[in-house]
Amino acid sequence: MTPHDFLRLHDPSWSSFEDVGSESSLRIVEGDCVGVVVFNLGGPESLDDVEPFLYNLLMDPLLFDLPVEGRLRHWLAKSVAYVRAQTLRDRYEMIGGGSPLTRLAREQAQSLQGHLASQYGQSTGVEFRTYSAMRYGHPFWEEAAAQMAADGVDKAVLLPGYPQFSTFTTGSALAYWKALSAADERASWPTTVVPEYAANPKYVQAVSERIDQALQRFPRNVRREVVLVFSAHDTVFGARGQRGDPYCCHVHSTVEQVMRHRNRDQPFHTTFQSVMGPSSWLSPSTPDTIETLAERDHRSVLVVPISFVTDHVNTSYDLDISVRARAEARGIDHFEVTASLNTHPLFIEALGEATIAQLDLPVDVNQLRFGGDGQSRGYPLRPYHQRPRHGLNGQSSSCSECGSGQGARRWTLPDRSTEPDAPSDPSSTRSDPSVPQGSESASDGDS
Template sequence: MKAGFRAKFNAVPELRRGWSAPPLDILRAYDPDQRTLLSEHTASPLRIEEGDRVGIVLFNLGGPSSLEEVEPFLYNLLMDPAVLDVPVGGRLRHWMAKSVAYLRAETLRERYEMIGGGSPLTRLAREQAKALQGHLNDRYGEPTGIEFLTYPAMRYWHPSYEDAAAQMAADDIDKVVLLPSFPQYSTATTGSALAHWQGLGDADERATWPTTVVPEYAANPKYVQALSERIDEALQRFPRGVQDEVVLVFSAHDTPFRMRNEQEDPFCCLVHSTVAQVMRHRNRDRPFHTAFQSMIGPSGWLTPSTQDTITTLADQGHQSVLVVPVTFVTDHLNTSYELDIEIRAEAEEHGIDHFEVTAGLNTHPLFIEALSEATIAQLDLPMDVNQLRLGGDGRSQTYPLRPLRQLPRHDMKRHAAQCPNCGRTTGARKWALPERSAEPEVSPDRPVSQSEAPSGPASESRPREDS
């Protein structure tokens, strides 16, 4: 076995006590690691044979389950150059991350204590994995003689990627699907996860298998519908007399603007693509805005911020706001504390009388179906997958599943939710069949040129129909 990154860090006491760090080849380089770029992960469908055991690795960030775990979790988070955008690496980054984690830990412990003494993310991720495993085996496994097993894998905590890989080896897994719990691809989330997974393989820190990847599922219809149902549920918490006046604010986790410019990160465009599809599903029933939250470090960030958006709405006289955590698929600190406690207090100070936050998708049945569809789309099963989904000859009004790289992209130029952060647009993969008079399709991997990009951001508060 090659000398892995653990051996190279064996002089650091915190690592020997169970703290972890990314592979050294990522730590040494501040410049974008090519393995984090979306173009590096256009995996082909994976051929599955009867009798195969397929492991589904559900990438997530993880979170401290207790107050004692807050500091080491924060250290692991800050060790990732894709998260803390500062030009240092190696041992210097270790000491910087260790110092910042120590200084920030007490504040974060207070916040975690306010939401129950720890993050619910790992528990909810396990529940998602269990639900997905049951759905895959019931719908696809039993008819084909294939067994699906799911493995939560946390980027910055436990169960770690190494834990998931070790369990898959013990379970005699034959093929692997890497399924991020991040519907919208970003180099800071999915890209970092895939780079870390590959780095472990390069260092012989895990076994290897025939593998395929789900890069993004930002416009999967089941995911879109699940978000819309969470909105409907939350609207019922407003007084009946103001429900028609509620403004939606879709809040996404922020990323450094540098990623958009230098790494051509499609995250902001995919966020706007998701929002566009949710509002299209809802027939654009009310005003809406897209904003970004949870900035870390000194970098420039995507705009507008969630706080600024809500302040502006208050200044305009709006008094009823519903925040939709659009990129978060479980309840955790960024939703339960930052949105539901911190930003709620700021909204009330600015005169927002009615403020609510939608619940996380968690194990919403439609979201579990979305994860299942994203997985199966990347597999070549021994039976026609659409007959398994639809029954009979596979004909139905619903959409067929196709490999993700074969799907066209939504034409973002025709949506009111165009991305205001960049000079070009990258629509999400388009799952549904084209509708008459609907938006035109963009060919699967044709880039949108600068001349095709919108000249300026369209107002999201004035919804319009596709033409």
């Protein structure tokens, strides 16, 4: 499908979070082949791929709400991609000559297939196959769909490489999937969608372990003083509000769960990065927050990429090169960035739980998880629509950033010893005067 075809076919309702979040579990019978599509944005794997990748990105009406359509949009996207390509080629050259995102996403899908087969395949009589699909580069969604048809897939699970839902990422990908069906460019399968897994305990623990690993790179005598800066990819604030996008609520939910898991052992901030263009963006920005910390004589900072699950330009260049240089120039003595999750075993388990929770398997999967005795030693897997939301903070059920109350869905029952939720980090709110409110561009590469 060409970008022009998608412009012509797409329906804004196809990316609606309300529709995605209301889907029920998918009935699976013994002998079924379940195809799990692990999807992401993609990225240019070589320097020659940078310009076409940017063009595809700019042609997405859900990602860039431009005032022109049709041929004018094509011309504008081509022109901007041509102008921006050289700057981005320089950045990709600095991180190895291309984006590692697509390769790492394939590795995640392969690891997930092995995990699903070993943990659930034999005991349920179900075959699991995983596929990697990228929104703006190879392998495109239609390539994944063609392979699924060739493999004889019976039913499908769409699993985002984005723990937090956004119209601009998960929503856009799902709209593209539906457009392929409308254009009769893919086969059809009974399908379920994983909307988000922003508070999955295995995902939260994996992030926490990456923090622990990175803290070891700081001198022992400063570790307790290290400020954690959780950095999520930014989105346009105005467009998000209009579309009921829960993204910032989900980001805050993830940070809250990570810090609760860590017993709030370090000072922390929640920030947003990689702004593109002059629109109204979420705040505070990551670079501005780093500068403010330096002005307040904080000398040890650990940046935690919280909405990114693979290494790519937004982490390897934006954070580890660009933001690092600014931090060091302003007197930050110790600056580190946590490694991305990539194929961290706990993250692969989280993807497995997110997948299995959406399936009504021929065997009670919770009996399998709890050793067959029915006694819960963890948390039962339940379909997305059956799980309640996390609270966002102790004072209000509304997000301080967007005014919404769409916290991530719970995986575990509330712990009454810690409920209601402890107050979220005040520095991540729009109203806190101690935090910079501006946003700053870092990159417009892959996500």
